[in-house]
Amino acid sequence: MKIQAVITALEEWAPLAYAEDFDNVGLLVGDKNKEVTGVLVTLDTLEETLNEAIAQQCNLIVSFHPIIFSGLKKITGKTYVERVVQKAIKHDIAIYAIHTALDNSFTGVNAKIAEKLKLEQQQILVPQAKTIKKLTTYVPKAAANNLRKALFEAGAGAIGNYDNCSFNILGEGTFKGNEKSNPSIGEPEVLQNETEIQLNLVYEKHLENKVLTALFANHPYEEVAFEVVQVENKHQHIGIGMLGTLPEAIPPEKFITFVKQTFNCRIIRHSELLQKPIKKVAVLGGSGAFAIPNAIAANADIYLTADLKYHDFYKAEGKLILADIGHYESEQFTKNLIHSYLKEKFRNFAIVLSEKSTNPIQYS
Known part of the structure; x- marks a missing residue:
């Protein structure tokens, strides 16, 4: 099995198209065409992580956080980032980072936090903008069913909990090819009137290549007329953070204790505890100050970030109550999430969960 097979599986789950613009995700070091000897899953890639990969005979590290975040102008071993990259190259170990692509997945980082908190009725806290596109094309009526089916199979026409969705308008198209044309219907240099279906389907933006490939492969015309537009509709399953409700409302003090126990927090920094029970909870792993207005607008009782x-x-x-549970603490279960996903995808292959804690913050 090649590294690309692991990458493909990861990007089916968390497409890189939904990573934040500031992020650096994907294959950071290594050759995607190399054979995989084993995969080590970690939250961060440090020198000790590479030592662990070497000891476990893993030549691919799947890391949540990217070791290379901003541009590297030199690789001299002066910084911990440069030393990691040097060592990875020396030992022919590839590094793949998934970071905010997984943050924005409905079954990603924040879903895991919500699961640990036993939250029900989960929904995205901050839906990502510009995730949906719409394809409009014009196809002869007799060929419409075949084309529609092919586009559905490519992933077009899926909206939330529904698929095979399209809107179809019957009309009349006209065209005339020049002397070099080779029309599938009619003759060159002869005006043709044809009964056509205007076919409209939405699709998630990361599927664009598949959808357009299906369009061109299954459309009967020599020249395919089509339009692609960005729509402003929000995708209910793409975005960062999560909202959910507790099975029963509980006092703030009791909920804070529950969080400390669940996430092994030595301390939680929080705003004033309000004198009302906690029922609706907002969460966002990692740095989440930017989503405070979203948590307030959603009428959350508490926001964990x-x-x-x-x-x-x-x-x-x-x-609401704002609670800072710590960056590492909020994301600590992410490597278990990635490990479980890959173990399910590759059941007969060595997928190793890193045993090293990469938390750089200590408490005294």
Whole structure:
């Protein structure tokens, strides 16, 4: 099995098209065409992670966080990032990072947090914009069913919990090819009137190549007339953060204790505990100050995230509780999530879960 097979499986789950613009995801080091000897799954890729991969005979590391985040101008071993890249190249170990692509997956990082908190009725906290496109094409009525079927198989026409969705308008098309044309219907240089179906389907943007390939492969015309437009509709399963409800409302103090036990938090920084039970919970693994307005707008009772600054806590304004549980703590179960996914995809292959804690923060 080649590294590309693992990459394909990961990107079916968390397409890189939905990673944030600032991020650096995908294959960062290595050759995708190399044979895989084993896969090590980790939250971060450090020198000790590479040592673990070498000891486990794994030549592919699947890391949540990217070791290369900004551009590298030199690789001299001066920084921990340069040393990791040097060592990976020396030992022919590939590194793949999934980061915000998995953050924006409905079954990704925040779904795992919600699962740990036993949240029900889960929904995306911050839906990602510009994730849906619409294809319009014109096809002879007799060929419409075949083309529609091929587009459905390519992933077009899927909306939330529905698939095979399309809108069809019957009309009349006209065309006339020049002397070099080879029309499938009619003759060159003769005006042709044809009963056609205007076929409209939406699709997730990462499927564009598959959808257009299916269009060209299954459309009978020599020149395919089509339009692709970006639509503003929000995709309910693509975005960052998660909202959910507890099975029963509980006092804030009891919920904070539950979170500390569940995430093994030595300490939780939080705004004033409001005197009302916690029922609706918003979560966002990693740095989530930007989504405080979303949590408030969603009428969450508490928002769990990390890396909140001093002035961020003022934004609670008595409308909800803001709780900073720690960056590592909020994402610690992500490597287990990735490991479980890959184990299910490749049942007879060595998928190793890193045993190293990469939390750089210590408490005294």
